[in-house]
Amino acid sequence: MTHHETVYPKRPWKATKSDLIPVIGLLVLAAVVDYAVVAVTPMKGKLAYAFLFFVFGAGFQMALKWKQLGRRAAVDSLAGSVAISGAALAFIPVASLLITAVTKGLKGLYPGFFIHDMSVANYQSPLNQGGVLPAIVGTLYLIVIATLISLPLSLLTALYLTEIKGKASGFIQFLIQAMSGIPSVVAGVFIYSAFLLTTSLRGSTIMGALALSILMIPTVTRTAQEVLLLVPRDLREAGLALGATQWKTVATIVVPAARNGLITAVILGVARIAGETAPLLFTIGVSNKVNLNPLSGGQASLPIYIWGGLGDGSETGINRAWSAILVLLIIVLTLFVIARVFGTRKVKTK
Amino acid sequence: MSSTVLEHPTPEKRHITTKPRPSDVAFRATLNVMSYSSLLILAAIGGFLAYRGYDAFKHNGIGFITKVDWNSSAGDGNGPYGMAAMIVGTLVISLVALVIGVPISVLTALFLTYYAPEGLKKALVTVVDLMASFPSILYGLWGFIVLAPMATYWAKLVYKYLGWIPFLSVPQPAFDRSPFLAGIVLSIMIIPIVTSISREIFAQTPLERIQAAYALGATRWGMIRAVVLPFGASGVVGGAMLGLGRALGETVAVYSVLNIVFKINWHILYGFGGNVASMIVLKFGEASFNEKKALLAAGFVLFVMTLLVNIVANSVVSRAVKSGK
Numbered sequence: 001m002t003h004h005e006t007v008y009p010k011r012p013w014k015a016t017k018s019d020l021i022p023v024i025g026l027l028v029l030a031a032v033v034d035y036a037v038v039a040v041t042p043m044k045g046k047l048a049y050a051f052l053f054f055v056f057g058a059g060f061q062m063a064l065k066w067k068q069l070g071r072r073a074a075v076d077s078l079a080g081s082v083a084i085s086g087a088a089l090a091f092i093p094v095a096s097l098l099i100t101a102v103t104k105g106l107k108g109l110y111p112g113f114f115i116h117d118m119s120v121a122n123y124q125s126p127l128n129q130g131g132v133l134p135a136i137v138g139t140l141y142l143i144v145i146a147t148l149i150s151l152p153l154s155l156l157t158a159l160y161l162t163e164i165k166g167k168a169s170g171f172i173q174f175l176i177q178a179m180s181g182i183p184s185v186v187a188g189v190f191i192y193s194a195f196l197l198t199t200s201l202r203g204s205t206i207m208g209a210l211a212l213s214i215l216m217i218p219t220v221t222r223t224a225q226e227v228l229l230l231v232p233r234d235l236r237e238a239g240l241a242l243g244a245t246q247w248k249t250v251a252t253i254v255v256p257a258a259r260n261g262l263i264t265a266v267i268l269g270v271a272r273i274a275g276e277t278a279p280l281l282f283t284i285g286v287s288n289k290v291n292l293n294p295l296s297g298g299q300a301s302l303p304i305y306i307w308g309g310l311g312d313g314s315e316t317g318i319n320r321a322w323s324a325i326l327v328l329l330i331i332v333l334t335l336f337v338i339a340r341v342f343g344t345r346k347v348k349t350k
Numbered sequence: 351m352s353s354t355v356l357e358h359p360t361p362e363k364r365h366i367t368t369k370p371r372p373s374d375v376a377f378r379a380t381l382n383v384m385s386y387s388s389l390l391i392l393a394a395i396g397g398f399l400a401y402r403g404y405d406a407f408k409h410n411g412i413g414f415i416t417k418v419d420w421n422s423s424a425g426d427g428n429g430p431y432g433m434a435a436m437i438v439g440t441l442v443i444s445l446v447a448l449v450i451g452v453p454i455s456v457l458t459a460l461f462l463t464y465y466a467p468e469g470l471k472k473a474l475v476t477v478v479d480l481m482a483s484f485p486s487i488l489y490g491l492w493g494f495i496v497l498a499p500m501a502t503y504w505a506k507l508v509y510k511y512l513g514w515i516p517f518l519s520v521p522q523p524a525f526d527r528s529p530f531l532a533g534i535v536l537s538i539m540i541i542p543i544v545t546s547i548s549r550e551i552f553a554q555t556p557l558e559r560i561q562a563a564y565a566l567g568a569t570r571w572g573m574i575r576a577v578v579l580p581f582g583a584s585g586v587v588g589g590a591m592l593g594l595g596r597a598l599g600e601t602v603a604v605y606s607v608l609n610i611v612f613k614i615n616w617h618i619l620y621g622f623g624g625n626v627a628s629m630i631v632l633k634f635g636e637a638s639f640n641e642k643k644a645l646l647a648a649g650f651v652l653f654v655m656t657l658l659v660n661i662v663a664n665s666v667v668s669r670a671v672k673s674g675k
Contacts, residue, residue, distance in 0.1 A: 086457020160385035181660030183599020259666035275485020
């Protein structure tokens with residue numbers, strides 16, 4: 001094989017490196033002027049820095065474009081600056097959230113945090129006592145049971161929408177969308193009103209899992225439906241042409257082909273409910289010890305632990321809340337990454 | 351030759367049937383039935399909440415929605431209960447969230463679609479998805495600890511310069527735990543959904559129209575204003591409504607930052623407000639049996655409100671997506 005030099009088309013409209021020099025230079029100048037103005041005028045604080053940096057930065061770029069290319073280019077430059085600033089406003093809170101969670105959360109983390117319960121410690125105990133073991137166990141319990149309830153319902157609904165495509169498809173689709181908008185607190189009070197208000201039953205893991213399933217079903221159904229639609233029609237027709245029944249085709253060809261995508265669907269559903277607090281306030285009761293019985297007795301969970309720390313309001317309580325939220329965030333982020341990895345190869349084509 | 355043909359008589363006509371086999375009958379029947387589980391769940395939610403809350407509706411009549419008093423200590427615990435302050439409060443903070451969140455989301459979507467370099471774009475799209483999966487209690491805790499002091503400072507600034515506008519004025523200088531703060535927290539929470547819907551719509555803008563605009567000499571902004579924004583407007587409206595649906599039902603984050611008081615407050619900078627969802631959480635723990643019923647009735651009202659908003663939003667979005675294809 002001989003090596004040919006690839007010839008790329010020229011792109012005269014693209015900015016060259018020398019075009020960038022005045023742009024960057026003006027940004028530096030804007031920062032300097034910004035600093036100077038904040039120093040000499042009564043405007044103070046981060047807000048003043050940010051606002052004036054936008055004014056000077058965008059202003060200088062506009063002036064440059066105006067001089068180079070005229071008024072329309074200046075307006076274009078201003079629009080670009082506004083778009084960049086808007087995006088910055090959207091992403092600054094994320095950075096702040098993550099940084100705060102890590103810095104504040106690390107304070108209360110010690111090895112025992114993962115293996116102790118709260119039977120002898122309370123929120124105001126020193127940070128080296130007590131921990132979230134029951135909460136972690138409870139959260140995993142809730143996730144597993146909610147998945148067991150919602151996966152069959154979601155998968156069957158998704159299969160109805162993709163394999164049968166019956167007359168009611170549009171209506172079912174509509175219901176699933178409507179369901180995805182149910183506020184989490186409504187799911188909680190519904191389970192309370194249906195099972196707990198007038199009976200002798202008390203909050204337990206299964207009640208919490210039922211409430212969470214209501215929130216999980218729409219997410220799993222929609223993702224599963226998308227994934228099943230990606231399975232090539234050829235595969236279904238091949239199965240039927242070979243004499244398989246539709247049931248056999250779906251069970252042995254379509255669902256296995258979409259397996260990775262279906263796993264993604266479940267993980268996204270789990271990520272949706274892992275941090276839900278409001279439904280659990282009405283449904284799982286309380287427990288400061290590990291409770292392995294899903295049918296009776298209160299249950300602990302990470303969101304409720306955080307909620308308790310915030311409600312306690314003491315310094316150690318808030319610290320504990322941050323530590324628990326860090327644990328919860330790590331769980332959610334891990335799920336998110338796993339979903340991404342599976343999601344990149346949604347459907348097996350071989 | 352003809353005799354040999356006759357030796358093979360025409361085979362008997364085969365019986366061809368399209369009758370499905372039993373396994374398929376069972377399979378299709380199962381799917382047909384199970385697909386209605388969503389209907390069952392929605393009906394059960396509406397039904398149970400309405401049924402349990404019926405007493406509260408009966409005792410208070412239309413006043414349940416139009417009156418402000420929430421009196422749980424009166425005699426037999428039958429009220430009067432009125433959630434007007436909470437409904438108004440919910441609308442106020444949701445509007446603040448939309449006013450702040452939607453422009454930021456649209457700008458972010460434009461930035462991601464037309465300004466960001468490819469690598470940065472991929473990374474930021476992931477971050478937006480990630481933001482959507484943060485637990486709401488994280489937003490609540492962060493809003494309470496980190497954002498609240500800043501928001502109080504911003505509220506004072508806004509009041510100082512724009513206090514002459516009626517809804518930006520305050521009766522007394524109390525700026526802590528205001529609807530303004532709750533609105534900012536909610537705006538951050540709705541940014542992911544509004545951004546991703548807007549981005550989806552913007553990305554569907556027909557390429558030939560974009561190229562036509564450039565060919566006619568438009569700048570990037572000129573192209574966006576003339577082609578992308580008119581094309582994507584309805585999708586943005588739908589996305590904003592989905593965001594509104596989220597904001598209306600948010601509980602934990604609002605509860606953490608808002609000072610909930612049963613009084614109607616239009617002054618967004620003033621330090622108290624309301625929200626139906628967090629009011630339910632606030633009152634539930636110590637509620638008597640009858641008050642619980644009233645709270646379940648409030649849950650029913652919230653359910654209907656969010657359901658309506660979501661139905662309209664979804665139809666707007668799906669129409670926008672279809673017209674794009």
